Amino acid sequence: MVLRIGGLASGMDIDSLVEQLMTAERVPLDKLNQKKTYTEWQRDDYREMNTLLLSLDTLMSEGVSKQSTFIKKTINSSNSDALGVKNITSTVDFSGQMEIKQLATAASIKSNGATGITDSTATLRSAGINDTKMTISAIDANGVMSSKDIEITDTDTMDSLISKINQQSGVTAFFDANSKQISFTAKNTGDIATGAEITLSSANSDGSTGSLLTTLNVASDNLGTGGTAGKNASFIYNGIETTRSSNTFRINGVELTLKQVTESGKPVTFSSTADVDSIYDSIKTFVDKYNEIIDKISDKIGETKYRDYAPLSDAQKKEMTDDDIEKWEEKAKSGTLKNDQILSSVLTKMRSSLGSIxxxxxxxxxxxxxxxxxxxxxxxxxxxxxxxDKLKEAITADPNSVYKLFQNSSAKTSSENGLAQMVRANLKTAMDDIKTKAGSSSSVNNTFTLGKLLNQYSSRITDFEDRLKNIEDRYWSRFTAMETAINNANSQSAYLTSMMSS
Structure with missing residues (x-):
């Protein structure tokens, strides 16, 4: 470090002189910082445009690109209290009639009087139950038996065992602390004609039969004492009498839920029509978003570039008011993406795609x-x-054809792909190109073009700052040498004056 003597001998303002000299030396560094700042603005504007494109892509994927958007139906039913009707996958309008003869019910088992459990929070071991496993088989959603082993540990209580059963098996168990009774109810409805819908057993660690069922005072299956058999739903659909193990099932892509038994000979009738307003709203939302994107991108690539307004240095900002800085930077930031090829290209491609046959x-x-x-x-x-009017007329006439116009998919030729597919492909290309150039918020600088440029600027700035430090030290070294020389001359002059006067 250079010893700095600030004008003690010469009377000059060395600090001010060095500062002025360094201001001139710092000009190239200011330009590097301006380039770095401008590149950061450009990077951020690219990322903002990418977020904008992603918002359109997401909107399309959740709207006009989904078949469920176009198969929304308005259901008309003569008795919605008895029969629930919901379209799931049907692309055409449907109608039918349903006479409900019997609802599906779940099998159950309850204890025959009080159990041997007096405290549901005490361990089962304290009640004399040394079983290590309980096996529960129950009817599943497909109407077949499914088995599950429940581990019983030394710390398990009645409450914790109930929790395990409810979480891990195909039954719901309930223990009433007041009556000391327990019940098991199958989670799925239906009847298995060849046997029980619930079976219970327990075993000790050596494989021998445990005492749990005896203590709980329950039968080993729902066909025994205290058990109730499950029932299938029975109904007549469009003249055909049939059954289902559940009260909710699908026919031809339509979900039907049986709620009440209907009067004999008086079926529930139902029919559907396209939910025109809902489908229209989805398409309009896409059009509005598309127009918004067109506006914002067009504005961005058409911005005026003010070449006389470079990013401000810290020194310049110190001499300006906040309002002046804001106005200056508004112009300095303008035009970062003027006539950008990526954005211009995606606009052209989207317009072309939406004009395709x-x-x-x-x-x-x-x-x-x-x-x-x-x-x-x-x-x-x-x-x-x-x-x-024309759009709603098209939706009413053939909503599935409207869907195909947007989202038809073909491996044979791109001319058979829907408009939404083509636009989303355009968006993906543009977003990938922008990410290659400007990265994302989580990207490391050396993985994208502008980031690499920013790294170069940072490296050059660091090198230049080191150079400026050396230059400043050199200036101070020279001024210090001058001060030392003047000080020596002054000392000699004083000595000679003293000698001559004596």
């Missing part, structure tokens, strides 16, 4: 067939507008 085999081949077209004002960059 799609060979879906359905009733509609282009957006204009369902009442969606580009605006007449070319300055709006290809924004879409909706003829509400």
């Amino acid at each position: 799609v060979n879906t085999g359905g009733a509609f081949k282009r957006l204009s067939d369902i009442g969606i077209s580009t605006t007449n004002n070319y300055l709006e960059g290809g924004k879409l507008e909706i003829d509400e």
Whole structure:
């Protein structure tokens, strides 16, 4: 470190002189910092555009790209209290009639009087139960028996065993602390004609039969004392009498839920129509979002670039008010993505995709067939507008064909792929290109183009700062040498003056 003597001998303001000299030396460094700051702005603007593109892609994936959007139905039923009807996968309108003769019920077993458990929080071992395993078999959702072993430990109580049973097996157990009784109910309804729907057993560590069932005072299956058999639902659907093990089941993609037994000869009738308003709203949401994206990207690539407004240095900011800084940086940040090729390209490709003819085999081949077209004002960059009546008419007539127009998929040729598929492919290409150039918030600088450039700027800035430090030390060294020389001259002059006067 250079010894610094600040004008003691010369009377000069050395600090000010060095500062002025270093201001000139610092100009290249300021330019490097300006380039780095501008690159950071550009990186952030790219990422903002990528977030914008992702929002459109996500909206499409959850809206016009999903078949469930276009198969929403309005259900008309003569008795919704007796029969619930919900469309799941049916792409066409449906109708039917259902006479419900019997609801499905679940099998159960209850204890024959009080159990030998007096305290549900005490360990089972204290009640004389040394069993290490309980095996429960119960009817499953497919109408067949499924078995589960429940481990019984030394610390288990009645309460903890009930919890294990309810979590791990196909039955729901309940212990009533007041009456000291227990019950087991199958989680799934239905009847297994060849046997019981619930079976219980327990064993000791040596494999011998345990004492748990005896202590609980329950039968080994629901066909014994205290047991109730499960029942299948019985109904007449469109003239055909049949059964199901559950009260909720599907026929031709329609979910039916039996709720009440109906009067003989008086079936519940139901039918469906397309939920036009809901489907229309989903398409309109896509169009509105698309138009918003067009607006924002067009504005970004069309921004004026003010070349005379470079990023401000710290020294410049000190001499300006906050309001002046804000106004300056507003212009300095403008035009970071002016005429950007990635963004210009995705706009062109999306417009082209939405103007394509799609060979879906359905009733509609282009957006204009369902009442969606580009605006007449070319300055709006290809924004879409909706003829509400025509779109709703298309949805009413054939919602599945509207879906195919957006999301038809074909491995043979791209001309058979839906418009939404094409647009999402355009978005993916653009988002990948932007990520390659600007990365994401979690990216490391050396993994994307602008990040590598930022690293270069940082390295050059560090090197230049080291160089400036050496230059400043050199200036101080020279001024210090001057001060020392002047001080020596002053000392000699004083000595000579003293000698001559004496």
